[in-house]
Amino acid sequence: MNTSEIAPNKDRPGPVAPAGSLFSASKRDSAWSEWVDRQSRTLFISPAVFLILVFSIFPLVASLLISFTRIRPRVGGYQIRWVGLKNFKKLFTGSEQSHLLGTMEGGISLLGWTAIIVVAALLLWWLYRYVRQEFKVVGFIGRIVTTAAALAFTILFATTLLSGRQFGTMPMTLVYVLFGCSLQFLIGLGLAYVCTQPIRGRAFFSTLFFIPITITPVGIAYQWRMLADMNKGPVAPLWEWMGLGEFAWGSLAWPARSMVMISDAWMWIPFIFVVMLAALETVSRDLTEAAEVDGAGKWLIFRDITLPQIAPVAGTILLIRWIEGFKLVDIPNILTNGGPGIATETLTMHSWTQWRTLDFAGSSAVAYTLLFVSVVICVSFFNLVIRRYSRRQ
Amino acid sequence: MGTGTGTKFNLPHRQTRWFEQSSIGGMSPLGKIISYFLLLFWSLVVLFPIYWLCITAFKSMDDVNFGPVYIPWVDFTPSLHAWRNIIVDDMADVASAYFNSIVIAFFSTIFCVMVGSLAAYALVRIQYRPKFGSIMLFALTLAAACVAIGRWGVDWWLGIAVGLAIFFFLWRAAVKERFGNGQMSVVVGIFLVVAIVLYFSGNFSPDFEKHGKTASIILALVVVGWSAAHWINGRVGNSDILFWIISQRILPPVVVVLPVYIMFQRIGLLDTHLALIIAYAVVNLPIVVWLMHDFIATIPIDLEESAQLDGSSRFRIFWEIILPLSRPGLAATTLLTLILAWNEYLLAAFLSTSKAQTLPIMVSAQISQERGIQWWNMSVVIILMIIPVIIMAFLLQRFISKGVLLGAVKG
Numbered sequence: 001m002n003t004s005e006i007a008p009n010k011d012r013p014g015p016v017a018p019a020g021s022l023f024s025a026s027k028r029d030s031a032w033s034e035w036v037d038r039q040s041r042t043l044f045i046s047p048a049v050f051l052i053l054v055f056s057i058f059p060l061v062a063s064l065l066i067s068f069t070r071i072r073p074r075v076g077g078y079q080i081r082w083v084g085l086k087n088f089k090k091l092f093t094g095s096e097q098s099h100l101l102g103t104m105e106g107g108i109s110l111l112g113w114t115a116i117i118v119v120a121a122l123l124l125w126w127l128y129r130y131v132r133q134e135f136k137v138v139g140f141i142g143r144i145v146t147t148a149a150a151l152a153f154t155i156l157f158a159t160t161l162l163s164g165r166q167f168g169t170m171p172m173t174l175v176y177v178l179f180g181c182s183l184q185f186l187i188g189l190g191l192a193y194v195c196t197q198p199i200r201g202r203a204f205f206s207t208l209f210f211i212p213i214t215i216t217p218v219g220i221a222y223q224w225r226m227l228a229d230m231n232k233g234p235v236a237p238l239w240e241w242m243g244l245g246e247f248a249w250g251s252l253a254w255p256a257r258s259m260v261m262i263s264d265a266w267m268w269i270p271f272i273f274v275v276m277l278a279a280l281e282t283v284s285r286d287l288t289e290a291a292e293v294d295g296a297g298k299w300l301i302f303r304d305i306t307l308p309q310i311a312p313v314a315g316t317i318l319l320i321r322w323i324e325g326f327k328l329v330d331i332p333n334i335l336t337n338g339g340p341g342i343a344t345e346t347l348t349m350h351s352w353t354q355w356r357t358l359d360f361a362g363s364s365a366v367a368y369t370l371l372f373v374s375v376v377i378c379v380s381f382f383n384l385v386i387r388r389y390s391r392r393q
Numbered sequence: 394m395g396t397g398t399g400t401k402f403n404l405p406h407r408q409t410r411w412f413e414q415s416s417i418g419g420m421s422p423l424g425k426i427i428s429y430f431l432l433l434f435w436s437l438v439v440l441f442p443i444y445w446l447c448i449t450a451f452k453s454m455d456d457v458n459f460g461p462v463y464i465p466w467v468d469f470t471p472s473l474h475a476w477r478n479i480i481v482d483d484m485a486d487v488a489s490a491y492f493n494s495i496v497i498a499f500f501s502t503i504f505c506v507m508v509g510s511l512a513a514y515a516l517v518r519i520q521y522r523p524k525f526g527s528i529m530l531f532a533l534t535l536a537a538a539c540v541a542i543g544r545w546g547v548d549w550w551l552g553i554a555v556g557l558a559i560f561f562f563l564w565r566a567a568v569k570e571r572f573g574n575g576q577m578s579v580v581v582g583i584f585l586v587v588a589i590v591l592y593f594s595g596n597f598s599p600d601f602e603k604h605g606k607t608a609s610i611i612l613a614l615v616v617v618g619w620s621a622a623h624w625i626n627g628r629v630g631n632s633d634i635l636f637w638i639i640s641q642r643i644l645p646p647v648v649v650v651l652p653v654y655i656m657f658q659r660i661g662l663l664d665t666h667l668a669l670i671i672a673y674a675v676v677n678l679p680i681v682v683w684l685m686h687d688f689i690a691t692i693p694i695d696l697e698e699s700a701q702l703d704g705s706s707r708f709r710i711f712w713e714i715i716l717p718l719s720r721p722g723l724a725a726t727t728l729l730t731l732i733l734a735w736n737e738y739l740l741a742a743f744l745s746t747s748k749a750q751t752l753p754i755m756v757s758a759q760i761s762q763e764r765g766i767q768w769w770n771m772s773v774v775i776i777l778m779i780i781p782v783i784i785m786a787f788l789l790q791r792f793i794s795k796g797v798l799l800g801a802v803k804g
Binding site: 033036037040041043044045047048049051052055056058059060062063066078190191194195197198199201205208209210211212213214215216217218219222223224225226227231232233234236237266298323326327329330333334347348351352355360363364367368370371374375378 | 420424425428429431432435436438439440441442443445446449457458460461463508509511512514515516519521634638641642643644645646647648649650651652653655656671672674675678682706707708711732735736738739742743752753756757766768771772775778779782783785786
């Protein structure tokens with residue numbers, strides 16, 4: 001390396017090409033490469049930005065516009081008519097209501113009212129506390145949105161589930177994400193915790209638990225359909241013996257929903273397990289051992305020492321799991337085909353079915369509902385939980 | 394980490410204590426029993442479905458249909474008829490889907506990792522200060538012009554020209570010259586008053602009845618956008634761009650797939666490999682940028698600086714220094730993207746019908762067969778489908794355990 005050349009060009013990575021140096025460009029194409037190098041700032045990032053703008057942002061806007069229209073395919077193009085909020089009205093209060101939200105007629109049961117009042121009181125108390133302790137305008141607006149969404153979801157569940165009625169694709173997606181995915185997370189974390197205990201064969205078990213990640217989701221759905229078959233599946237004799245031979249999980253709403261959750265859990269727990277195991281292994285031994293010397297129990301150590309250290313990673317993993325959970329489509333599509341009725345249909349599937357009946361605008365409206373729900377939940381979780389834990393670190 | 398069970402500190406004559414651990418960092422015997430029970434139970438949960446899948450692939454039709462049989466050579470005689478069905482008889486279908494899947498997964502991964510790591514590198518090493526506010530302002534004035542054209546039948550050229558002129562004026566005034574906050578608020582205040590007057594002008598003069606309200610709303614929007622642009626410009630940095638790219642992952646694919654479908658239909662790309670390659674690359678781009686950004690940030694800058702002093706271009710630095718140094722991260726990212734592309738279902742269902750049909754779509758199509766699902770054939774197809782992923786995943790596992798994913802999650 002020629003040290004005398006270093007001096008002037010520290011800021012501008014210019015074409016100073018000392019002869020014989022390792023990286024010098026040849027002289028013939030120096031003008032061209034000089035130009036390229038000057039543009040490199042833009043050239044490096046623009047392919048990614050271009051791809052996202054064209055295939056992500058533009059369709060996002062277009063989809064919103066489509067959801068305000070009635071669009072019909074025609075020979076050589078589309079017939080488009082602006083209808084304003086009609087598609088959304090149809091979804092939330094019109095003929096599609098029972099598909100999206102569930103059966104709403106007939107009032108709310110006592111249990112439903114109790115749930116609504118309890119949740120509303122809790123939310124109000126939480127808001128009040130925020131106003132009293134730390135008040136920022138942006139934070140307050142964000143919390144108002146979160147509160148409104150939480151209250152709306154509570155009312156939704158109170159009118160459908162807690163009043164003993166069928167529910168639609170939106171509550172199904174919420175149950176699936178908020179309950180199913182969180183349960184997966186807890187199981188994954190528990191397994192990872194057991195695998196960090198001082199016992200023999202940990203390496204073997206952690207390799208073994210990784211295996212399901214390799215099986216494709218479509219395959220998993222088939223595999224569980226096969227396993228859960230009441231006549232030909234491996235547990236059939238057991239069912240027979242228990243006198244449940246005629247029982248068909250596929251024809252009842254909750255057993256079918258549990259099957260969807262079990263199959264998906266089987267697929268995703270390995271992922272959570274692997275990352276949480278890596279996180280648990282970084283927890284410093286000194287602290288836990290010091291606590292043990294002081295006579296703290298395993299649970300206490302886990303709660304007060306281990307958990308705060310893995311909290312940021314745990315929060316992020318749960319967030320990733322929720323984000324991906326909202327996109328669930330392949331497993332219910334193959335396992336139950338959305339049935340019985342619409343019991344296991346997720347929002348993505350709902351949108352897809354609309355698309356297949358050539359109701360493009362309705363499909364976009366459902367998709368936007370999904371986007372809204374998932375963004376509100378994920379952003380709330382990110383701001384209220386993950387940010388808080390990271391700040392505390 | 395201590396691996397010993399710690400029993401050597403235990404005094405031999407004592408009786409076994411079931412609930413107490415024998416040493417610091419050890420476990421109580423009961424805890425050990427529970428742990429082993431849990432681990433073995435979960436091993437069963439993991440292995441049994443896979444075992445069942447594998448033996449079903451070797452069962453004959455009768456073995457499947459007349460009650461479950463469990464152990465090959467004891468309960469039933471394994472046969473290869475399902476394999477013959479798939480590999481010999483259905484050769485054409487399976488092979489074409491297999492070929493499509495390989496081509497699409499491979500090229501989309503290469504494309505995605507290339508574009509993604511370029512962007513990730515740029516976001517680590519180059520400071521960007523995009524004039525985002527100006528871009529927003531431009532889009533806003535253009536949108537206003539479009540509304541004017543659509544709503545009032547203003548001439549195309551005139552609308553665009555006036556829009557551009559307004560944009561240029563606002564841009565010069567606020568964004569480029571950088572008004573102070575006081576000046577800004579006075580100008581915005583004047584504009585807003587004009588907008589309010591316009592809004593109610595319909596009450597005084599019937600000429601304004603029709604357009605006054607729309608015009609005032611447009612004016613107010615442009616002014617608010619203008620002050621927002623003034624505020625935003627210069628505040629958007631690399632971390633915001635990174636966040637913007639990564640946050641694309643929240644977007645459910647079903648939201649964007651419909652316009653993409655129409656777009657590909659118009660340019661005749663529907664049901665081609667290229668359509669799926671592009672779609673998969675875009676969907677997986679956030680993951681690549683996220684993982685690679687974190688990995689490249691750990692590479693020391695010294696090497697690059699000395700190469701820069703030697704006069705090598707950024708592309709050269711990227712190709713000859715960054716890519717070789719980030720090989721572990723690159724490998725993990727590539728394999729993860731490959732698996733995701735291999736398993737993708739929804740986009741393939743929308744964008745391919747026959748020619749570019751991938752394996753997941755072919756497999757899921759079997760469900761509507763008239764004779765019911767032929768489990769033995771399905772098992773063979775699924776096994777064929779997961780073999781490449783098993784190979785990739787065992788390569789991937791080495792890298793994941795090195796904490797590549799963990800680092801990104803922490804960041």
